[in-house]
Amino acid sequence: MKVLVFGSLNIDYVYKVKHFVQPGETLASDDMQIFCGGKGLNQSIAFCYTGIDTWHAGAVGRNDSDMLLRKLNEAGVHTELVQKTEFPTGHTMIQTTPEGENSIILYGGANQTITKEYIDSVLPFFKKGDYLILQNEINQIPYIMERAHEIGMKIVLNPSPMNEKIFDMPLSYVDFLILNELEGMQLSGILEKEGRQILDALTKHFPNAQIVLTMGKEGAVYGYREENYYQPIYPVKTVDTTAAGDTFTGFFMGSIICGKTVKDALDTAARAASIAVGRNGASDSIPKLDEVKKDERWRKGKEKRKLGLYN
Numbered sequence: 442m443k444v445l446v447f448g449s450l451n452i453d454y455v456y457k458v459k460h461f462v463q464p465g466e467t468l469a470s471d472d473m474q475i476f477c478g479g480k481g482l483n484q485s486i487a488f489c490y491t492g493i494d495t496w497h498a499g500a501v502g503r504n505d506s507d508m509l510l511r512k513l514n515e516a517g518v519h520t521e522l523v524q525k526t527e528f529p530t531g532h533t534m535i536q537t538t539p540e541g542e543n544s545i546i547l548y549g550g551a552n553q554t555i556t557k558e559y560i561d562s563v564l565p566f567f568k569k570g571d572y573l574i575l576q577n578e579i580n581q582i583p584y585i586m587e588r589a590h591e592i593g594m595k596i597v598l599n600p601s602p603m604n605e606k607i608f609d610m611p612l613s614y615v616d617f618l619i620l621n622e623l624e625g626m627q628l629s630g631i632l633e634k635e636g637r638q639i640l641d642a643l644t645k646h647f648p649n650a651q652i653v654l655t656m657g658k659e660g661a662v663y664g665y666r667e668e669n670y671y672q673p674i675y676p677v678k679t680v681d682t683t684a685a686g687d688t689f690t691g692f693f694m695g696s697i698i699c700g701k702t703v704k705d706a707l708d709t710a711a712r713a714a715s716i717a718v719g720r721n722g723a724s725d726s727i728p729k730l731d732e733v734k735k736d737e738r739w740r741k742g743k744e745k746r747k748l749g750l751y752n
């Protein structure tokens with residue numbers, strides 16, 4: 442069983458700031474770090490850390506992407522299918538505040554140069570039952586989904602960042618939908634930030650998809666047909682939330698693919714995301730599975746935690 446993450450690869454320029462820059466303001470930052478990121482790259486690494494045979498496809502610049510490919514290779518992700526182009530590698534400018542919040546400017550660069558020919562050269566390496574993992578930072582996603590559906594791959598969509606392009610995708614093909622509350626509101630049309638209502642609406646709209654709705658500090662809810670679970674967070678001091686969602690997605694799906702129950706997968710994902718939130722950077726903040734298993738910080742409170750039907 443193989444996992445193909447067809448997604449973005451970005452160089453993240455992370456600036457520590459006292460507050461997010463305001464219109465017309467020039468704001469000094471005395472701490473800038475460069476990290477390997479992109480929702481695709483982050484999720485590839487998180488998958489690989491759960492022990493999954495993970496392949497990355499996507500596009501980078503020929504001359505400015507060595508650090509990204511090295512990072513994927515060091516994590517154990519296969520990079521043979523990544524396309525090197527004459528376009529600049531995608532990058533972000535990320536502001537992080539002392540509270541650990543972030544705001545991101547994304548320049549797509551090579552991530553937005555995916556062609557149908559390239560997709561047709563990648564997908565024959567995969568077969569029925571393999572998993573395709575998608576986010577929304579590359580172009581041509583509807584075509585990738587069509588081809589993968591023809592092959593019989595399982596499709597996992599993390600519709601992030603949310604924009605109107607999501608509505609052009611053949612969403613009925615999606616087997617797993619993993620999204621946050623704001624994305625859930627836009628997709629379901631529910632106007633209130635109310636997790637249960639959003640989840641109920643999404644499970645009605647997408648009856649064939651297993652859905653995980655993440656709600657930041659409020660935890661996450663899972664819904665599929667008659668099955669519902671609530672997963673609380675494991676509290677930590679927030680350092681930087683960048684890639685926490687990618688960590689959650691990779692560890693949840695990685696655990697499911699490894700045969701764990703939904704409850705176990707949610708718990709592992711919540712633990713891994715908590716560790717990521719306590720660290721700086723995107724892919725650098727993602728823990729290995731061993732670290733997640735060995736983390737003793739929450740052991741004492743574990744017995745008190747209730748995981749089950751959220752109603």
Ligand code: RIB
Pocket residue numbers: 449451452453477478479480483533545547578683684685686687723724
């Ligand atoms: O999800 C976090 C990622 O979003 C960052 O690594 C950044 O590259 C943006 O794509």
